[in-house]
Amino acid sequence: MISARTLLRLKKIIWVISSTRFRRALFLHRVLAGIEHRRILVDDLATVVDIGANRGQFSLAVRKYAGNARVIAFEPHAEAATMFKRLFKGESKVTLHQVAIGPESGETTLHVAAADDSSSLLPITTLQNRLFPGTFEIGIEMVKVGPLSEFVALDEIRSPAMLKLDVQGFELQALQGCEMLLDRFSYVYVECSFVELYHGQALVDSIIAWLSKRSWRLSGIYNLVHNKSGQSVQADFLFEFPR
Secondary structure (H helix, E strand, C coil): CCCHHHHHHHHHHHHHCCCHHHHHHHHHHCCCCCHHHHHHCCCCCCEEEEECCCCCHHHHHHHHHCCCCEEEEECCCHHHHHHHHHHCCCCCCEEEECCEECCCCEEEEEEEECCHHHCECCCECHHHHHHCCCCCEEEEEEEEEECHHHCCCHHHCCCCEEEEECCCCCHHHHHHHHHHHHHHCCEEEEEEECCCCECCCCCHHHHHHHHHHCCCEEEEEEEEEECCCCCEEEEEEEEECCC
């Protein structure tokens, strides 16, 4: 029986082969564009801050579906960051900072997963690898971390702007690291979990509560993943700030 994750990947590949740029990214750089996010990438976006950019999957989708937006990306994992830079070499609208975003400046441990897009600043649980085989830890890497305001100036975030976070369990800490600039954004798009996939991670209810306290409104849930019993595991949540 084909797993939901495998089925999603097959659907993505079908979409990808219809785009010349996406095909090149896949075959030349081994980057599968995040086309599952196309529904939330509105045409008039001026800025997208991509935290947890990995190899550039989401940023690729931004360049196609919100092509006028400037992308400011963050990826601490050295190998993934190198592949991101190769993918977007020569593109003036894309910038990468090889750092993680968090509430305090310094260095921290990145737990590197066999599937590098599952790497995290939090330790990986056995449940994560059971639900998503091949995401077990294979090593650690010391990486730089700091608040978003340390790397991005106010005037770099042109409106309307989207803050995207895909940081494998580190969502709450990353949001805290963005708090000084949070009012510059119109949208926050964050992957959250219903179960603990990384030790000590904040779950969906905590993320919603933190953003709600700051007047952000949940406006959509996308790409919901279930386990074999039909229980919700994780999803992408879109928040909007009333203007």
